[in-house]
Amino acid sequence: MTVDGADRRLRRARQLTLASLATNLWTSLLLPAIGLAREPDPVQLALGAAGVVAFAAAQTAVLYSAVTPWLAERRRRRFQAVLAVVAVLTVPLVGPVAAGTWPTWAWLGASLVGMFPLLLRPVTAAAATVGVLAVSVVVAGWAGVAVRDSLLITGGVGVAVAGVTWLQVWFWDLLVEARQGQAARARLAAAEERLRFARDVHDLLGHDLTVIALKAELAARLAPVDVGRAGREAAEVQRLAGSALHRVREAVHGYRAVDLAEQLTAVGEVLRSCGVRCTVAQPDGEVPPPVAAELAAVLREAGTNVLRHSRAGWCRIEITRENGMVTMTVSNDGAVDGGPDEHSGGLRGLADRLAAAGGAVHARREDSVFTLVASVPVAA
Structure with missing residues (x-):
């Protein structure tokens, strides 16, 4: 490619965007880890840890696909489907963790709400946020934690993370569109240059080939009745063909006048x-x-x-x-x-x-x- 420098800048911007989006992980790893630390039951601790790690892994895959425009759409949708399945499974796995002492699942709910700008349209994202809040209320009642705290975490923190996520993705989309525009302009400039050269070749050959075709036809008609004149016309065809070939070679090798x-x-x-x-x-x-x-x-x-x-x-x-x-x-x-x-x-x-x-x-x-x-x- 002829735009390696621009591609390198885009790759660096992608890495920075991905690192910035990865800050979402603190709501799905660090803060739920506090609940895991407070869980006395080893079985529940293992199940909760598995749920948190699976959610973080699925979330990382979706974040990666969001800033990888060359990724196949089928694979992107597969990552999103895995995240949806894992999010449902975290309710029984993580919901009971640190029951009565820490709203563990509420932080996963906040992280999930923060992902909606990557996955859904605004209206659908709003509806999904209401659904996650409802689940957070149910889990809070089941785990014996304050419903108000769960709603503040899932709703307040989730919406804040969603706003930051939307802004980051918006900037990334602008960068990708700008890069695509630059590549299109470069391709257009190259196409214009090819068209210019094609016009030059057409101008060089159009007249010569027309004359050659006419004289060759004339020589063919004269051959049975006037061999001498037919030979002269054939010689003229040969001369014109040689002249045209010479002019094309000059054009190809850049020896004709250049603007x-x-x-x-x-x-x-x-x-x-x-x-x-x-x-x-x-x-x-x-x-x-x-x-x-x-x-x-x-x-x-x-x-x-x-x-x-x-x-x-x-x-x-x-x-x-x-x-x-x-x-x-x-x-x-x-x-x-x-x-x-x-x-x-x-x-x-x-x-x-x-x-x-x-x-x-x-x-x-x-x-x-x-x-x-x-x-x-x-x-x-």
Whole structure:
């Protein structure tokens, strides 16, 4: 992919979101653990501990699926179903724990209410919250703890946790949508470039192929009646075909005239679409077509390096013309170890190509700033 830097930032944001959501676990592990510590019956203690651990595990799986957009929907629903089953089982397993001394299940109920923004629509979540409160009242009466305390814990703490959870998930969804928008813009820029090239090839070949088809048809008709003229037409077809082939090769290899300003604009748009602040300083005056073709190749390699081999936050592209040389400088921050240098394969290929035109390419790294400088003589 050409957006590795942006993906790394998204992965870091995902890890932070997951860690933040995991704070939900304190209501399903730490506080119920107080009730487990107060339970004198070893059998009930074991059953309660199993219920708490199973609930925490199912809750962790749902939290993980909530911030993993590439997870299959079937697996996501499976995690949610497991959480629902475990939540029901915790009522007989955890409800009697520390009966009369600590509202153990009420904390699990609060944690469950805090999960509803991940699982349900607002109206359904409100209805489910009322249901959990009703269960908390029943468990409180069964376990001999204060109903008011259970309602305050399940309702008050649960709604507070739900609000925090909703805010975290909302921010995460915004990040994912922004990333998807960046990827779509990058794909659109690449598609536009392919369409531009396709139009160029069509313009090159459309007329030539039409003439070739007509002359080939004419030669076929003349062959039985005028062999000499048919031969001349066939020779003309051969000449036109060779000319068309030559022009296509020039287009493919970048030797035909290149609009360097257009290339600069396209690369700048791709970088910006991937979250890199890009500044482009256009050259003063027109760059000769042969020089533009060489610098366009360097520009494409430099743009690829910024996206693949750095965590760039900014990039500056500048082209200057002085003393018979046209120089392009591409600088970006976020250079990482193992990135390109003047010995890397892509830059070696560029150095060989520019050397054939009398130019040169150099790369340097200062702290986290990577700079690529390419120079081509105007007479290239």
